[in-house]
Amino acid sequence: MGRAPCCSKVGLHKGPWTAREDMLLAKYIQAHGEGQWRSLPKKAGLLRCGKSCRLRWMNYLRPDIKRGNIGPDEEDLIIRLHTLLGNRWSLIAGRLPGRTDNEIKNYWNTQLSKRIRNRGADHNHQSGVSEALDPANMKDNNYKNQENSNCKEKIERSQTQIHVPKPIRLTSFPRDFQVMEARNSSDSKLVSGPAVHGGEVVKEDLIGPWPDLKDGDLLDEEIEHELRSHGHIKDGMLEKLYGEYLELLNEEEGKVQLDSLC
DNA sequence: AATTCCCACAACCGCTCTTAA
DNA sequence: GTTAAGAGCGGTTGTGGGAAT
Numbered sequence: 011m012g013r014a015p016c017c018s019k020v021g022l023h024k025g026p027w028t029a030r031e032d033m034l035l036a037k038y039i040q041a042h043g044e045g046q047w048r049s050l051p052k053k054a055g056l057l058r059c060g061k062s063c064r065l066r067w068m069n070y071l072r073p074d075i076k077r078g079n080i081g082p083d084e085e086d087l088i089i090r091l092h093t094l095l096g097n098r099w100s101l102i103a104g105r106l107p108g109r110t111d112n113e114i115k116n117y118w119n120t121q122l123s124k125r126i127r128n129r130g131a132d133h134n135h136q137s138g139v140s141e142a143l144d145p146a147n148m149k150d151n152n153y154k155n156q157e158n159s160n161c162k163e164k165i166e167r168s169q170t171q172i173h174v175p176k177p178i179r180l181t182s183f184p185r186d187f188q189v190m191e192a193r194n195s196s197d198s199k200l201v202s203g204p205a206v207h208g209g210e211v212v213k214e215d216l217i218g219p220w221p222d223l224k225d226g227d228l229l230d231e232e233i234e235h236e237l238r239s240h241g242h243i244k245d246g247m248l249e250k251l252y253g254e255y256l257e258l259l260n261e262e263e264g265k266v267q268l269d270s271l272c
Numbered sequence: 273a274a275t276t277c278c279c280a281c282a283a284c285c286g287c288t289c290t291t292a293a
Numbered sequence: 294g295t296t297a298a299g300a301g302c303g304g305t306t307g308t309g310g311g312a313a314t
Binding site (some may be wrong): 287291 | 294295296297298299300301302303304305306307309310311312313314
Binding site (some may be wrong): 026045046047048060061064068097098099111112115119188227 | 302
């Protein structure tokens with residue numbers, strides 16, 4: 011049967027957004043709120059696809075977006091979460107308020123992946139985070155001008171704050187592993203955070219891991235088994251990574267000392 | 273000064289998932 | 294149960310700007 015295109019492509023603008031288009035979109039959303047993306051362009055007087063409008067708003071115009079360089083603390087968290095979650099950019103972005111999945115994805119593809127690749131393909135991933143923070147590996151832009159990037163100093167400065175994830179659609183975490191049934195059970199806890207909108211920081215920035223969960227509930231046994239059976243998780247790897255993550259989350263005042271990881 | 277190359281990032285595309293009729 | 298619209302995600306591409314030659 012085939013799906014109808016999300017919108018008629020005829021006569022629609024493509025490519026970079028103009029200031030006027032930005033203004034029209036922002037004005038409309040301020041007045042009417044987000045959503046109804048398909049009909050939004052017409053109502054807002056834009057010659058754009060609804061998807062394009064949504065993307066522009068989500069990745070660029072939204073007022074809560076934090077722009078600027080990704081700091082060492084954020085970078086550290088990205089690396090850790092990527093090790094744990096893979097390319098689930100929206101999940102990773104959910105833990106970094108003000109950052110978008112697109113931004114994190116770009117940052118990963120342009121900087122972090124290169125740095126990690128340079129470490130050597132056969133390196134054991136279990137020590138990936140600390141290695142990625144190794145000054146010897148910090149040769150590109152963010153670190154070019156940093157004097158003596160001692161790992162401990164860097165981490166002490168960073169004092170990583172962990173934030174509750176933005177509410178997200180339940181996506182198929184196990185999709186790659188054909189464990190779809192997991193999603194149909196009561197495991198909304200698997201990837202979704204509590205119903206907090208817009209990545210707002212709750213409780214003075216100090217949030218436990220997926221409230222209402224017990225430690226270790228992040229992956230349920232079935233999924234974890236699948237991951238292990240496909241060789242995506244080696245013995246002790248997940249425990250170690252998740253332990254590190256819990257350690258981050260459990261530090262008082264949302265700040266952590268990571269020097270033990272160096 | 274002109275040209276080429278490289279990189280970062282914005283935007284697009286195709287797909288999946290959810291939801292409502 | 295089926296279908297289609299709406300929404301979201303992740304991979305990929307296009308483009309502009311700066312660096313190098």
